[in-house]
Amino acid sequence: MIRNPRFVLGLVVLGLSTSTSWAADYWISPGGSGSMDGSSEANALPSSAMETVLNTTMGAGDTLYVLSGDYGATQMRIESDGTVSQPKRIVGVDIGGGVPHFSGNGVWKRSEPESGQWRIIILDGSHWEIENLELSGVRQAISNEEGDFASHIRFRDLHVHDVRYGIYLSDMDDSTFENVAVTHYTKHGFRLEKGCDNIVFQSCLADMTRGDHSWWEHSELYPFGFVSYGRSAGNTNVSYIDCVSKNNRKNLQARSYWNGDGFVIEGDTTGVSFQNCIALNNEDAGFDVKADVSIENCVSFQNFRGYRIWGTGTIYNSVAGFPFRRANHVPNGVETTGGSGVWTKNGTATVDYFTFYGNKGRGAHEEGSGSITLTNSILAFSGAEGQFTVGSISLSTGTVTYRPGSGTAPDFVDADPNWDGIGSHMNSQTYGESKGYFQGTVGVQFDPAQVDGYGSQSQSGSTVTVGSSGTALTLAGNIWRKYPFSYDVTSSTVLEVTVSASDVGEILAVGLDDDNDFDDTKSNFQLGGSQPNTDNFYPVTPDYSPVSGAVTYRIPVGSYFTGSRNYLTFVADDDADASANVTFSGIQVFESPDFSLAGFSDYSIQSGAGNVSLESGNTAVHLTGNLWQKFPFNYTFTPATVVEVTIDAIDAGEVLGIGFDSDNSYSNASTTFRLGGSQSPPSRFIVLSPSYTDGEGAVTYVIPVGEYISGPKAYVTFVADDDDDSSVDATFADLRIYEKN
Structure with a gap:
């Protein structure tokens, strides 16, 4: 399995508008314009016609363009259907006055979250696409009523703020939320109440404060970013991809256990998965999951507990750090000894390639009769405080522990408690991809059986090792190797490789060759070594030195030669004492324009x-x-x-x-x-x-x-x-x- 592909935020590619050439377009603005028949931007319908145009005028495949302006208390009550091939569409258009804004009736306020207008978008239909709108000033921005049913709804590019709940839905199936941000809420950002099946949250944000911590003075008990309940009718197949949940807290809760979580899954939800999600600075758990769950490539920082697994869970390539707790006796919060990276009570957690790091806390905590098994993981502390494990914990194959004076330092890139969860900060420079959480570039996946000799130059006793992730090749001794890789080099071709070496030997090189003879055509690039300017090698700067650590070279191969090539080639030449030790990783060959x-x-x-x-x-x-x-x-x-x-x-x-x-x-x-x-x-x-x-x-x-x-x-x-x-x-x-x- 490849860990963390090369993107920061997730991507969903949306196709062209599914409206066909015979579908109709309509325009609407707060006060209308021109003839107000909706036939064009200049003749936009008034907002008072909203419900009629949505449910009576529009047919399958039609689009309503909502123009800039403040629509106040106008509601979008959807009580009609599009079709699979021709969904109905509501598209906000900024014509110079900003994204169209539905701001409520002006009564709602955070000090009285149950006051004011109830809803803006009310769903009781199927096959709709809703995009590019701003919603605020209500109790529930997107919701439905008892007995309503919705399916095949796509929400995209929405900003919801100053609400009690951003999303509060029941009985909705086969729907997606893409790039929906809910900020400044008093209770929940995204809530699935019951009967919701096949729901995907993609690149969504729940941020209670958005930098304004006064919202913690007005938040309600149990503030959550994302929550799936499944009350009376379970929710099934709920996926969270590239979502962020942060700052879900409440001041002075006047109870012994202060609550507030990033992601919450209750026991009546099934088929739950998290991929590339981030939970930061939440009162209790980053991820609090009472259902069976799969968690992959996730980050949980400055929460009291990183991952709370109540049932059966698998955690892969994820990280938790710096447990932080607020309570009645410490209302401003402190790093805590009681917080943990992974926690379970009577559950079973299988954890692979996991990292925990902090000044205090517990790496893994089993409280009850359950179990946690960690493989290929790193549990580390900055000092003498903190416990690696509490309860029934198995530190299995490949797992290591560290604190100063005990164990090998993992040497994280930048272990900062204020990390935003994006980038390689918590990569271990000691272990790379072999242990713990790792976010990095995917490269060529090596099959060890196909790594072969090159140029009849190797010395017996030399070794070649393919890293556990398959993207790193280590040569030790005096050794030349080639790997099958067919590629037509053009003038735009680039070869990228990351090099790390404890001993560069006499010639350190990488290349693209068409055969097993390095000397018949000039195909290799010398990156370092004690014998510079080797014949038939192109010199590349800067010259690699072991004190440099990991260095990434971007070589414009097409500037040197073009044509068909059959092999990637790797050279760690050291005839004198066969002591070279070089790792090539993150190898990519791609096209990139030579801009001028x-x-x-x-x-x-x-x-x-x-x-x-x-x-x-x-x-x-x-x-x-x-x-x-x-x-x-x-x-x-x-x-x-x-x-x-x-x-x-x-x-x-x-x-x-x-x-x-x-x-x-x-x-x-x-x-x-x-x-x-x-x-x-x-x-x-x-x-x-x-x-x-x-x-x-x-x-x-x-x-x-x-x-x-x-x-x-x-x-x-x-x-x-x-x-x-x-x-x-x-x-x-x-x-x-x-x-x-």
Whole structure:
């Protein structure tokens, strides 16, 4: 199993609008405009027509465009159906006044959370898509009533805030929430009450405070970010992917046990899984699960207990750290001796590749008659305080413990209690992927049986080892090796490899060769060694030194040679004493345009004022203003083509996108992917979720482009559209195109 693919936030690729050419479009605004017949933006319906247009006027496949403005207490009561192939759609459109806002009747307030308007969106229908809206100022922003039933509903790009509950639903099936953020709530962010089956939460956020801790003075007992109850009718098959739940607390609870959890699953829910989820700074547990559960690639920091497993649970490649507790006698909270990384009471937890680290607390705590088994895991403390285990705990194969003076230091990259859960902070530099939690780059997966000799250069007694994850190859002694890898090198081909060595020997090198003879063609790149400038090797800088630790090299292979290659090659040459010891890991071969400013030109006659610049050794494209640009790049897309790009935008403008085209028109084919922006994109754009948010920092998107684009393309295209004020400031970095598998 590959742990932690190369993306920060999860990605769901949403196809084109399923509305067909005969489906109708309608427009609505708070007060209406023009003839108010809904036929266009200029003739928008008034908000008083909302219920009629949704349930009477609109047919299957139709779209209602909700224009900028404050809709106050207007409700969207859905009591009609679309179809599988033609869902009905509600799409918010920012026409310059912001995302359309349904703000309630003005009565609700956090000091009286049961006051004011009840609901905004009320569901009793099927096959709807609802996107790009702001909801606030009510008890339950999205909800339904007893006896209502909803199915096949897709919510996307919603911001819900200043509510008692963000989502409070029963009897809803086969539905998804994508990039839905609930902030400033007094009780629960997302609540599934009963009878909900096949529900997916993708890239959703529950953050009670959003930086304003005064919300803890108004929160109610049992504040939760996400909760699934299943009361009277169980919830089944609930998945949480790339979700974040944080700051669920309540001040001065006046009870001995202060509660407040990130993710809560009660016992009447079945089929539960968490992937790539993060729980931070919650009163009690990060994950409190009373059902059987699978937890993978998750983070739980500064909660009292990281993972509370009441039934049967498996935890894989996850981390917990720095238990923190507030109570009546310590209302401001302290790091606690009673908190734990993994906890169970009469349950059974199987834990693999897990890390716990803290100044105090318990790595694993079994309280009752259950059991916890840890394999390939790290339990570590910063000092003398803390207990590795309490109760019936089995530290099985590969598990290690550490505190200063006892054991081997795991040497975490940056063990910071205020970590946001993103990145490689809790990777162990000592153990890498072999023990504990690890978040990193996926590379070539080596089959040990296919690693073979290269160039008849190896000395007997030398060894080759493939790491437990399959992505690292260690050569020791005096040894040359090749590995089957067919690739047609073009002028845009890049080879990336991470090197770590205790002894570089005489020649440290990596390459791509077409046969077993290193000397007939120049195919290898020398990264270091005591014999520099070796004949038939291309020198690469900087020269590797063992004191450098792990160093990643990005080698523009296509600048040196092109053509068909059959092998990856690895050299740890050391004729003198056969003492070289080198690990090659994270190996990727991909295409990346060789950007130059002279190659950029306007795309689709859409550009306004702005500027293009190149950064990071010409691997990052920085756009400002209001620009659509294209750059020559020839690639033939197949169903297996994948594109990675890292976005960092201070201002994403109205539409932020990337694409691949064969001409200068975006509108004659669907070739552009919308990554973010305040407006809904042009109709031929393919929309990705989660949508990038201004200022959130570097986010890497992994896009299965081959599912949408096929055949040869001549350009890579960049869209930084901002007609309103030309204030886009966005960087597209580390663009990679490759074939999966």
